[in-house]
Amino acid sequence: MTIHLGKTSEHYKKHFLAVFDVLNYRDWDDFDENFPGMTCDFADAERIGFKDAVLERFDIAPEDFVLERYFGYCIVHYERSVVRIRKNGAIIPPGKEMDFYVDAMMLASSSVTRFEFDNMVAGLLERFPKIRRWLDFYLHQDRSKIIFPALRDVAAKETISKDTNAQESLGGDFKLFVKRTHPTCSIIQGVSAIVRYQESFMEDFEFVCQGGVLRYKDSRKENPTQRSRSSREGAKNRRKTAGMKLRAQHDSFVPRKPLVNVKYTNDGRAPDTTKALLDEETNTKAKGAKRKRVIEPRDTGRDTEGRGAGRPRGSRNVLPSIRSVGDIDWDTFGIPWRRQEPVANRFTFENSCPVDTTLMAWFLLSKYSGATLPSAVARSNAGQTLLRVMEEIRATRYDYARELWCTEAMELAGDQHHDLFKSLEEVFLDILPGLTRFETVRTTECTRLECPQRIEMFTPRAVVMSACARITQSSFDQSWTRQTEFTCSTKVDISSGGDSEMIGEDTRVESLINVDGGLEFWHACAGERKSTGPITLTTHPYMLVLDFLQSAYEVNGEAGPCIPPAFLTMNLKDYKRAAIMYSNGTHFCCTVFADPEEDLSLIAKDVVSMGSSNGSPTADAESHSTSTVDRSDTNPCKESAKPQKGSPSVSANGKAKSTASSETKVIGTRRSQRGEVTLPPFQDTLKTRRSKKTYYPAGLSVCSVSKKGKRPVCGACKEELERDSRRFVFTTISGDDIKRVDNVSYHFNHSCMAALPVGHHAEAQDALDSEL
Numbered sequence: 038m039t040i041h042l043g044k045t046s047e048h049y050k051k052h053f054l055a056v057f058d059v060l061n062y063r064d065w066d067d068f069d070e071n072f073p074g075m076t077c078d079f080a081d082a083e084r085i086g087f088k089d090a091v092l093e094r095f096d097i098a099p100e101d102f103v104l105e106r107y108f109g110y111c112i113v114h115y116e117r118s119v120v121r122i123r124k125n126g127a128i129i130p131p132g133k134e135m136d137f138y139v140d141a142m143m144l145a146s147s148s149v150t151r152f153e154f155d156n157m158v159a160g161l162l163e164r165f166p167k168i169r170r171w172l173d174f175y176l177h178q179d180r181s182k183i184i185f186p187a188l189r190d191v192a193a194k195e196t197i198s199k200d201t202n203a204q205e206s207l208g209g210d211f212k213l214f215v216k217r218t219h220p221t222c223s224i225i226q227g228v229s230a231i232v233r234y235q236e237s238f239m240e241d242f243e244f245v246c247q248g249g250v251l252r253y254k255d256s257r258k259e260n261p262t263q264r265s266r267s268s269r270e271g272a273k274n275r276r277k278t279a280g281m282k283l284r285a286q287h288d289s290f291v292p293r294k295p296l297v298n299v300k301y302t303n304d305g306r307a308p309d310t311t312k313a314l315l316d317e318e319t320n321t322k323a324k325g326a327k328r329k330r331v332i333e334p335r336d337t338g339r340d341t342e343g344r345g346a347g348r349p350r351g352s353r354n355v356l357p358s359i360r361s362v363g364d365i366d367w368d369t370f371g372i373p374w375r376r377q378e379p380v381a382n383r384f385t386f387e388n389s390c391p392v393d394t395t396l397m398a399w400f401l402l403s404k405y406s407g408a409t410l411p412s413a414v415a416r417s418n419a420g421q422t423l424l425r426v427m428e429e430i431r432a433t434r435y436d437y438a439r440e441l442w443c444t445e446a447m448e449l450a451g452d453q454h455h456d457l458f459k460s461l462e463e464v465f466l467d468i469l470p471g472l473t474r475f476e477t478v479r480t481t482e483c484t485r486l487e488c489p490q491r492i493e494m495f496t497p498r499a500v501v502m503s504a505c506a507r508i509t510q511s512s513f514d515q516s517w518t519r520q521t522e523f524t525c526s527t528k529v530d531i532s533s534g535g536d537s538e539m540i541g542e543d544t545r546v547e548s549l550i551n552v553d554g555g556l557e558f559w560h561a562c563a564g565e566r567k568s569t570g571p572i573t574l575t576t577h578p579y580m581l582v583l584d585f586l587q588s589a590y591e592v593n594g595e596a597g598p599c600i601p602p603a604f605l606t607m608n609l610k611d612y613k614r615a616a617i618m619y620s621n622g623t624h625f626c627c628t629v630f631a632d633p634e635e636d637l638s639l640i641a642k643d644v645v646s647m648g649s650s651n652g653s654p655t656a657d658a659e660s661h662s663t664s665t666v667d668r669s670d671t672n673p674c675k676e677s678a679k680p681q682k683g684s685p686s687v688s689a690n691g692k693a694k695s696t697a698s699s700e701t702k703v704i705g706t707r708r709s710q711r712g713e714v715t716l717p718p719f720q721d722t723l724k725t726r727r728s729k730k731t732y733y734p735a736g737l738s739v740c741s742v743s744k745k746g747k748r749p750v751c752g753a754c755k756e757e758l759e760r761d762s763r764r765f766v767f768t769t770i771s772g773d774d775i776k777r778v779d780n781v782s783y784h785f786n787h788s789c790m791a792a793l794p795v796g797h798h799a800e801a802q803d804a805l806d807s808e809l
Contacts, residue, residue, distance in 0.1 A: 038211075040227040049086025050093075057094045065095040074197030076109045076204075079180065080305035084108065103191045105182045111201040114306075115145060115175070115184060121309045128167045128314060132407050137165055147186040154187035160412035170314050174307040371397050372435040379454035384440050388458035390625040392439060392447075395465040398616045399423070400430050401629045406615060411579050414471040422446045423469070461618055466582065473582045483525045485564030490527045492569075508583070508601045525564040581605065581612045603630075737797045738766050739785070739804050749782035753792035758782060763808065765801060767793060 039052040053075075062068040068091075077083040088104055091097075119141045123134045140157055143149055149157070158176070162169060175184055182188045214234050241251055308314055372393040377385040402408035414420045422445045429438035444451045446468050457464070466473055483491045583601060605612050617628045741761055742748065748757040749764070758764055763785035783789045785808075790801045 038231055040224060040231070044080075044082055046082045046085040046089065049083050050090045053087050053090035054094060057090065062095075065097060068095060072107060072194075074107055074109060074194045076111055076198045076201050078111055078114055078201060078305050079307070081179070084179070084183075105189050106191050106193055107197075108183060109193060109197040109199070110180070110184045111199070112145060112184075113200045113202070116142070118171070118307050118309045122168060122171060125309075125311060127311045129165060133164070136407075136409075137161070137168075144185055144187075149187045151187050154185065156411070156413050163412050163415075164409065167314055170308045372430070372439055377454075382452045384444065384449075384451045385454045386439075386443070386457050387454075388456055389439060390457075391459055391461065391464045391620075392442065392457050394618065394625045394627045395461060396426060396430065396438065396442060398618070398627045398629050399465075400427055402615050403427060404431075406630075408615065410469075411471060414469055414579075417469075417471070419446050419468045461620075471579070473578050473580050480569050481566045482569045483527070483562060483564040483566050485525070485562055488525060488527055488562045488564055489529065510602065510605060513583075513601075513605055513607075525562040525566045527562045529560045529562055577607065577610050580615075581607060736768060737793070737800055738768070740764065740766060742782075751784050751789055752781040753783055753789035756784075758784065765790065765793065765804075767797070 039055060057068075060072075062071065075087055077087070084104070087108055088102070091107070092099060092102060119138060122128055122141070123138045129137050140161055144154065144157060158172065161172065175181065182190070186193070211230075211234055214230070214237065245251065372389075376387040376389075379385050399408070409415075410420050410423065415424065422442065426438045426442050426446075429435075429441060440451070443449045443455065443457065447464065449455050480492065485491070601614055601617070603614050605614075614630050616630065619626045619628075740763075742758045742764055744760055748760065750757055752767075765783040765785060767781045767783070769779045769781075783792060785805070787805065790798065790805065793801055
């Protein structure tokens with residue numbers, strides 16, 4: 038313990054030199070190996086004093102000394118500063134507190150790389166420009182490498198403490214022990230206090246060695262009510278004693294010379310107050326002065342960057358709620374699903390539901406849930422296009438918003454006719470890869486030693502869930518961490534001298550739909566692949582994507598979709614349920630959870646209800662949430678596949694719709710080209726069955742006759758089709774209304790196939806050949 042009458046760098050230098058003399062390090066190598074490290078607060082004097090003491094004691098050059106290896110800042114001081122900024126409504130906009138808190142805490146994480154650190158800093162300054170002074174304090178060249186591991190050139194010693202709790206506890210205990218009778222303490226008084234403090238330690242130690250107890254438990258305070266009452270009585274007595282002391286001081290009061298008002302600055306604390314960040318006086322009015330009332334219009338047109346603390350007049354304290362929105366006409370709100378006839382040299386389309394559903398889902402999330410694009414994504418060309426599309430939707434220019442996204446983001450020709458029935462990856466996810474980037478590296482090994490690519494490393498973009506009626510936290514954890522086993526699909530060269538001679542004749546024939554919509558066949562290895570080694574999570578996704586296949590199931594006569602829980606945690610990071618995309622291969626729809634506390638299901642215009650489309654849902658959950666809502670795996674009744682009473686699925690026009698049941702098993706789809714259904718790899722598209730009362734894509738498709746309901750009549754021979762038999766379905770759409778759909782069925786044979794419209798015979802022949 039050192040007593041120094043001052044807090045300059047020279048005083049701290051003397052202190053550290055005395056410490057090094059006591060520790061008695063032989064040379065620099067001994068110090069480098071055995072010194073555990075020093076942790077201090079953010080005062081510049083302590084840091085400079087420590088560095089100067091090391092350089093003088095061991096006689097080394099400044100360029101040879103890496104301060105961040107031996108010196109650390111207290112992480113608790115940084116965390117408290119982050120909390121003060123988060124609670125300041127003049128700095129952080131309402132509804133964005135947790136976004137700032139999560140990103141600011143991640144800056145001090147050891148798992149963040151330099152590239153991720155720079156992107157996070159740029160994103161913080163872009164979303165919260167008023168924290169620039171606060172962030173500049175920690176990003177100073179003399180502090181940044183000490184507090185942020187991502188900026189260090191040399192790793193810090195593992196023995197360095199992360200906080201100064203032990204030092205502050207000892208200092209506080211010593212101050213309570215010493216009775217301060219004078220404004221300042223002399224050296225003799227300080228030395229005497231240290232000696233008496235040490236003697237008390239020795240007395241306590243000897244007393245404990247003899248079996249004594251230093252602290253006794255008061256049984257009268259075990260009851261919380263009694264403890265609270267005792268605390269109130271103690272506070273009352275302390276106030277009474279303080280009042281008596283003040284009266285005694287008043288009787289012997291001697292006037293003193295007034296102190297000079299000098300502006301105080303603390304270089305050990307970041308500027309985390311409104312006054313320090315915005316250069317504003319928090320109390321500019323004199324006490325009792327009459328305030329002049331100024332009436333300003335709701336929209337003054339002034340620059341908000343130069344405005345002072347607080348929100349502008351008329352601004353909302355929280356994000357707008359779906360239930361209180363009065364400026365939306367639900368009869369006309371949203372991009373209408375429609376079909377346009379081909380027109381020369383103009384952008385026309387058909388089957389636009391995937392594009393319309395995705396864009397409207399993001400619009401609702403950004404407006405009512407505060408969803409924002411990451412800074413890196415927002416600066417990209419696709420991100421800029423999405424922001425422009427959102428402005429067009431906000432201005433109700435829906436057709437132009439769709440055309441803008443298709444031509445600029447999807448890079449479709451603006452003078453041609455396009456079929457927009459594609460997968461969610463093609464219309465949105467793959468265009469903005471930084472939005473759902475998910476890097477989990479795992480290694481697989483084929484059981485056949487002759488496999489051309491026996492060991493393979495791959496990084497999935499989404500968490501693939503198996504078919505299930507409910508998704509829980511435990512099933513989600515198993516999906517992305519379990520050791521998977523699947524059939525190897527490595528291509529084998531069957532030509533002379535190729536891989537087939539080495540691997541033998543034991544190969545399988547695989548098929549996959551290519552870009553042109555046809556089937557592509559190849560020979561694949563017949564081995565089995567198994568995961569080897571640990572699964573490594575390199576980066577967290579901004580939006581977590583769950584990709585899973587679902588079979589139609591029935592709950593009390595109603596078929597319901599598989600709904601993920603409201604919150605999921607992935608490697609200590611929480612994700613909030615935002616939207617669920619449904620697709621059964623013929624139609625897309627979406628449910629947006631704009632208010633997770635009320636679970637209000639908001640669906641875009643003309644979308645069917647939640648349970649009527651039992652396909653392959655894809656759930657997008659937003660990041661930066663730390664809610665403490667109970668998980669559904671601990672409360673099985675919290676999330677049910679059946680829509681709960683009191684919170685039905687609501688369409689955009691405000692009318693609740695009933696769910697449709699189906700006994701037909703639906704295989705989820707991932708991609709589609711030219712109106713055809715595309716299955717996951719190594720599954721034949723023509724084996725897909727469709728539920729009753731679903732819209733088929735425009736053109737030709739293949740499905741089975743339902744086991745219930747009226748049997749369809751063949752358009753060629755005019756005979757009824759048998760139950761569960763294969764059939765051709767030709768769909769035509771009349772007019773711009775997608776509900777006016779005509780479906781004509783044909784027997785799945787060559788004779789009735791001849792009655793199909795011209796131009797579809799080759800496609801039907803390929804379907805017959807693949808099944809027969």
